[in-house]
Amino acid sequence: MMFNADLARQIAFEDVPRDEARYFEGRATEIENFKHSLSASTRRDQAVFRIYQGAPGCGKTSLAAHLAKTTEDAVFIKLSRRHLTHFASMMERIRNAASKQGGRYALTATHWAAASIERLAGRALTEEIQKAVRDHSTEGLRFVLHVDEAHSLPNNALEVLTELHIGGLGETDQIPCVVVLTGLAHTKRNLNAHPGLTRAGDGTTMNMTAMGPEECVQSTTRMLAELCPSDAPLASRQTLAHLTAECSFGWPRHLLSTQKAVCEALLEANGNLQALNHKQIRERCAELRAEYYEERLEDINPPGGDPDLTKHIVAQIAKAPPRHSYRDLEALCSSQAKAYWQSDEEFSGEGTRQELIENGIVERKDGVWALSIPSMAAWATQQLR
Numbered sequence: 001m002m003f004n005a006d007l008a009r010q011i012a013f014e015d016v017p018r019d020e021a022r023y024f025e026g027r028a029t030e031i032e033n034f035k036h037s038l039s040a041s042t043r044r045d046q047a048v049f050r051i052y053q054g055a056p057g058c059g060k061t062s063l064a065a066h067l068a069k070t071t072e073d074a075v076f077i078k079l080s081r082r083h084l085t086h087f088a089s090m091m092e093r094i095r096n097a098a099s100k101q102g103g104r105y106a107l108t109a110t111h112w113a114a115a116s117i118e119r120l121a122g123r124a125l126t127e128e129i130q131k132a133v134r135d136h137s138t139e140g141l142r143f144v145l146h147v148d149e150a151h152s153l154p155n156n157a158l159e160v161l162t163e164l165h166i167g168g169l170g171e172t173d174q175i176p177c178v179v180v181l182t183g184l185a186h187t188k189r190n191l192n193a194h195p196g197l198t199r200a201g202d203g204t205t206m207n208m209t210a211m212g213p214e215e216c217v218q219s220t221t222r223m224l225a226e227l228c229p230s231d232a233p234l235a236s237r238q239t240l241a242h243l244t245a246e247c248s249f250g251w252p253r254h255l256l257s258t259q260k261a262v263c264e265a266l267l268e269a270n271g272n273l274q275a276l277n278h279k280q281i282r283e284r285c286a287e288l289r290a291e292y293y294e295e296r297l298e299d300i301n302p303p304g305g306d307p308d309l310t311k312h313i314v315a316q317i318a319k320a321p322p323r324h325s326y327r328d329l330e331a332l333c334s335s336q337a338k339a340y341w342q343s344d345e346e347f348s349g350e351g352t353r354q355e356l357i358e359n360g361i362v363e364r365k366d367g368v369w370a371l372s373i374p375s376m377a378a379w380a381t382q383q384l385r
């Protein structure tokens with residue numbers, strides 16, 4: 001097999017993020033938990049809620065896309081907030097999305113949703129819909145509804161989720177339904193703040209963290225098997241796969257960067273694994289990690305507006321994590337601002353505190369505010385030297 005330069009270029013220069021990881025690995029607990037939810041959904045009328053939450057880049061969207069791909073015995077529908085303005089608009093989306101799908105239940109789902117839309121609108125079912133519903137028994141039909149970025153849903157979307165939580169998907173004919181919600185680490189807390197959802201996700205929320213090193217190695221090993229000539233020495237592949245695990249710190253988003261860096265290097269070396277300069281790859285990985293951190297911090301406006309001050313704040317959080325009250329985090333932001341601007345003026349840290357939480361830069365861990373992406377700490381500290 002020759003070096004697959006086309007694939008290497010795709011991986012190295014792809015800028016539109018894919019939903020699913022190209023070389024998905026691990027997440028066994030999350031997948032198992034999801035399978036349980038599918039069985040649980042058949043035993044109750046209400047929708048079963050599953051929340052998968054975690055820091056930026058921990059692999060939430062990829063997990064959901066993987067579940068969508070591998071779930072064959074349910075109709076999997078991705079819903080954005082624009083589909084959740086009303087229950088009826090959600091149903092429209094379900095009908096349209098199901099009608100474009102293949103698989104055993106797609107047609108049944110389409111007809112069932114069409115009938116629900118008519119009923120919701122108080123219209124009598126046409127002969128045609130009645131026949132379609134009769135011809136397609138809903139026996140065995142199940143839905144999975146996935147909502148991404150669920151940490152910041154508007155009120156009308158939360159209302160629709162409340163209806164699912166309390167009453168389920170159907171009216172007279174209940175269809176088993178799992179609602180998969182993915183979002184930043186405060187997803188459950190934000191959902192529970194809505195009056196109808198105070199118990200949503202209780203006991204069924206999973207906090208996603210880093211991948212294991214072996215899973216990272218496995219992911220890159222699969223990539224190299226597709227990219228490299230089959231006579232490339234096994235030892236060189238293994239060393240490279242371990243290098244990507246190490247440079248990613250197990251963080252899925254960094255794993256993606258390290259795999260990109262390897263592909264860039266391979267393209268330069270015409271696919272010759274043994275000619276790769278590992279030191280250069282490491283440096284490129286650090287550069288890509290830094291780019292990612294900088295991007296994550298772009299939406300934070302520290303007092304006075306200087307992005308460098310954000311780095312000071314982040315480094316200080318890493319060095320001395322404040323207690324997990326809003327007040328303590330705000331105090332840290334304002335004291336850092338005071339020191340940074342060398343001013344006696346009092347700065348309010350409230351806005352910055354809010355942005356740090358809303359953007360998933362910090363999260364509550366063991367009674368303190370900690371950086372959500374653990375490897376960000378070392379980078380932030382280096383920035384101050």
Ligand SMILES: Nc1ncnc2c1ncn2[C@@H]1O[C@H](COP(=O)(O)OP(=O)(O)OP(=O)(O)O)[C@@H](O)[C@H]1O
Nearest residue numbers: 021023024025056057058059060061062252253256
């Ligand atoms: N299980 C996995 N195996 C291999 N690679 C993964 C896995 N999960 C995620 N990745 C890689 O990490 C990248 C980032 O993951 P993803 O976009 O799913 O994170 P996210 O938690 O949704 O991030 P965000 O908070 O920014 O929405 C993916 O594009 C993929 O390349």
Ligand SMILES: [Mg+2]
Nearest residue numbers: 060061062148
């Ligand atoms: Mg995502």
